[in-house]
Amino acid sequence: xxxxxxxxxxxxxxxxxxxxxxxxxxxxxxxxxxxxxxxxxxxxxxxxxxxxxxxxxxxxxxxxxxxxxxxxxxxxxxxxxxxxxxxxxxxxxxxxxxxxxxxxxxxxxxxxxxxxxxxxxxxxxxxxxxxxxxxxx
Amino acid sequence: xxxxxxxxxxxxxxxxxxxxxxxxxxxxxxxxxxxxxxxxxxxxxxxxxxxxxxxxxxxxxxxxxxxxxxxxxxxxxxxxxxxxxxxxxxxxxxxxxxxxxxxxxxxxxxxxxxxxxxxxxxxxxxx
Numbered sequence: 001x002x003x004x005x006x007x008x009x010x011x012x013x014x015x016x017x018x019x020x021x022x023x024x025x026x027x028x029x030x031x032x033x034x035x036x037x038x039x040x041x042x043x044x045x046x047x048x049x050x051x052x053x054x055x056x057x058x059x060x061x062x063x064x065x066x067x068x069x070x071x072x073x074x075x076x077x078x079x080x081x082x083x084x085x086x087x088x089x090x091x092x093x094x095x096x097x098x099x100x101x102x103x104x105x106x107x108x109x110x111x112x113x114x115x116x117x118x119x120x121x122x123x124x125x126x127x128x129x130x131x132x133x134x135x136x137x
Numbered sequence: 138x139x140x141x142x143x144x145x146x147x148x149x150x151x152x153x154x155x156x157x158x159x160x161x162x163x164x165x166x167x168x169x170x171x172x173x174x175x176x177x178x179x180x181x182x183x184x185x186x187x188x189x190x191x192x193x194x195x196x197x198x199x200x201x202x203x204x205x206x207x208x209x210x211x212x213x214x215x216x217x218x219x220x221x222x223x224x225x226x227x228x229x230x231x232x233x234x235x236x237x238x239x240x241x242x243x244x245x246x247x248x249x250x251x252x253x254x255x256x257x258x259x260x261x262x263x264x
Contacts, residue, residue, distance in 0.1 A: 054260060059263075
């Protein structure tokens, strides 16, 4: 018997909250649960934050410019940054799922790599938009 | 007789949809939203100036008498609402097992989404 098979591993059945904190999900699993979390976040933020901002952005040149003033508050910046991350993660992970549904990259190695790619791309884009948001240029 | 109606040893086959429509809708709406997002993004970023006028025009442009910008945005937003319904319903079905509470949450989800669609339509079609 190989080492990995004989090693005593913790078993998780009907996983509870304290166990979740010690449970190490593979990268694809992390991408999956964050896909759900980001989706729920966008669902809740849509009428509360996103649509009011959309209304300001399209209604008039004055309201468009007023977004700058609203974003002067660091807390508002943080909220927008979290939503940017949520959108980008949901977008990238979603495209991965669409490709997996076409039976492309379903093997273990490729699937882990593509999950890594989802984090790489979504986090890099979040940093870029974040720097723009916080006025790096 | 009963065994003939079973698939495998346990599953009794009855006339339900087994979520096929939801599965397909979730993916089709995802593609619609992804394409529309890229159209908006590149339409704005590769415009001259990234100004308010360019941004508003993406939602208000007409082809002849047709309000194409508003129609595309409406179709994309309806896709979003249907997509969110499938996804949020999945969350309730996975984690909430008390029937009454699950029904309540699903009804609240639908109210939330329909309200969101009407809110968006009001913003968009007042332009």
